[in-house]
Structure formats: structure tokens, C-alpha cells
Amino acid sequence: MTFIKAQTDPPNVGDPQSMFTVQYFDEDGNMTIRSGGTRAWRCNNPGNLHRSHYSMSKKRRAIGFARDDKDEYAVYPDKETGREALTVMLRGSVYSPMTLRSALAHYEPKKKDYIDIVADKTGLDPERTIKSLNDKEFKRFWQAVEFVEKWEVGREDFIERWIIAGVHKKRGVIFEYCIRISKGCIWLQKTEAIALASEGRLHASIVHLKNGTAYLRPEYNAKPFELLT
């Protein structure tokens, strides 16, 4: 499953704003909601990179951003892409000429013992520059950064976006929709189907008429609904 888009969803009842949930959408329109866990996990962003010119650039392949009332964080399709954003940043023009000590003071100025934890976990000399690290040493370095940023898995809920497999018509007007779900098919009245579509749970577009009524039609470029008898 490849996620192509992500956005913030409100926190679960009773949770603070900072515990916002994140909605991920795959190519079929199915939704996965991540809640709980650390923000790094919810955003697939192990370095906790803010939304910025760098973190949201095409090369970094962010699929959206998530926010509470104060901060905005980049959201990546998976952990590997998020990790790549972190490591490319650390190897980039801002960080690579710095010593590990000054790099971590720049990374998080308020955590004075960041370098002590990283030095302790990696055994690297804090006075070495990032660009002097070989690949193995650099891996130990970013793994230690990820450790401090903390990656804790929370809860994932999968919400399938259903397909309209067929319709019933009466005097040329659709009144029932056959919805294909994982365990077979169910028939829904028109109003129920419209309600589902408005929640983004159906592959269909809602058309609102001037007289206040609404109907469903296939998504752009999709086949017409099949009339079942």
C-alpha cells in the first residue's frame, strides 16, 4: 500500500491538540488513520522535521503536513522516505560542515545533553564534523538522533473506500446502490449512499442540484454505474 496524500485530523476525544491524528490516503482512496504513538511515527517523520522549504520540496517527497495550533510537521509516505529527509539534511550544506556538537546544538538548542546522549550511544568524538563520518559512523549518528526524537508506534485504523458495483433504477431513476465491501455486497438506499459519499467512503462524486436534491455519479474517468436487474 502506497500513501499518496496525508492530512491532519482532530485528536481523539480527551486528547490535547498536540495529539492530532493523521489521515493517510492510498491510490485507491482508502484511508488509514494514525493516532497515539509519537508524532514522529504519526507523521512518518523520524527526525521530526518541520514543514519547510526543504522538508516539503519535491525531492523529499512529502505527501502533506500535519499541524496542531502551533506547529506544522512534514508527513512522508513511509519511514524510509522520512528518514531520507533527515539524513539528506544532515549531509547537506548547513549541517555537514559542523561538528557533531555544534550540529546538535543547532538541531535542538534547548537540549544541552543531546550530544552527550549521541556520543554515548555511538562512541563518536563530538568534535568530528559530520562530513568526516564514514557511512557506518553516519548511520550510528542518525540512529542516535532518531532514538532521542523517539519513535513509538500507536494505533492504525484502516477505512476502506468502497466501490459502487451496481444500481437499481425505478422509472429511469437510481434508487438503490450496490456497494462492494470486503465481505461481499450490500444494497443501500440513495440517501444512505449519498451520506457515505459525503464522508469520503465511496468512490463517487456528489452532484447537488439547484432544487436542493442530490445524486451520485461516477468519479472522473470512471466507468458508468452498472444497471443490475
Place this chain on the structure above:
Amino acid sequence: MNYLLVAAILLSSGFRVNAEQAQENDLSSLKKQFIQQISTDSDIEEGPFSFNYEFRTVFFSNAVISLFGELTVHDRLPHGWKQYEGKTLYKATDQWKEVSLEDIFPTPENKEFLRSMCEKILKKDPLSYFSGNTPLCETLKYEDIYTFVVDDQHLIIVFQPYVVGSGADGPFVVKIPIDTLKRVWADSHMFCLQLSKSIESRSFLSSWDLDKFYNDVAEVN
């Protein structure tokens, strides 16, 4: 009434803070520091940059005011930095005084109670540095407990970013019921007396949770 304005007036009317705190909390200095950072050390790729400060009442009565401040600065990648601020004032002989944890937890036994209680609660939080397969921290230092506010039910300890958990997941807070503390803290301290009096009078506005705060106000009205 605009409580943020009240807070601003209180600050400008000069309650006492020590010199180090004053420098750390001096917004003008922090703003200058921000401008200097982005103009000298920050890269175009790290922007856009921002500096936000919020200061609001958590508890407001005639005799006790507790305020929570949050400074959020984005002046670099990956995530800038944050700082939390708690200021709790009580009225003593017509003057507002700021209370510190040292005032209400003066003895080593008091301090150890507070430390161990915070540590116990943090160990249950799966997002803190005290949990997980390889916890980053095993013992909470008392020196890390200094930012706090009160509401009508709790003493709320707020930990600075990256002290007990990742900065992105904060603020990490420990709420200790005031009823529990009555047997532990310096009950005869003027702040404790004033807080009890304010809570008993039921003439106060209180909430740590801002959404709940507005709901409560609406219900009362």
C-alpha cells in the same frame, strides 16, 4: 474581561523575578536573538521562520493567578525550539508575589515526594523517555522539575522540551491532585492558604485545557 491583558498588566506592573529568569523570559532579547539567528545562521531552505509567544491564565481568582506561557520559535531546521513558562502569583498583604516550588516543597521529604510522584507517572506514559524497550532515562532529576501552574484541582508540572520526552510530543505534564498535596506540601504557606480559600469560594476561572475552559465559562453564564 480580557485575561491576557490582565496578565500583561501584571507583568508590566513589576512582580519580582530573579535576574536569570528575567533575561531568559525577556521577549525583547529573545526577539533580537531570533532576528540574529535567521540573519546570520539560518539557511533559505530552513524557512519560513516564525516566533510565537502565548501567555494565558490557567487559574484566575482575587487571590491567586496562575499563567502558562509558551514560546515557539522556528528559526532553523529541523524544528526550531520551544520553551514553556509557568508563573503563579498569590496576594499577600495587598501585593502580588510569585510562588516557586521551593516555597511550597521546602524540605527534602517534600521534594522527594514530588520527584518520585512525577517519575512514577512518567514511567506509565508510553511516549516519555522513561518507557519503551530501551528507555533513555531511568531516574527523574529534581532539578528538572521547576515549571508549574495550578488549576482548581491540580498542581500541574510542565517539563521543558526533551527533558522527559521528545520536544515534538510535548508538553509533557504531570497533574497532581491538590487533595493529595494537602498532606504533603507546606500547607501553612500563604499561597496554599489563598489557593484553598479561592477554591472554597468558588469564585474563580480555571482550566488547563483551553477548550474546556471556554465550555465551563459558557455553562456558568
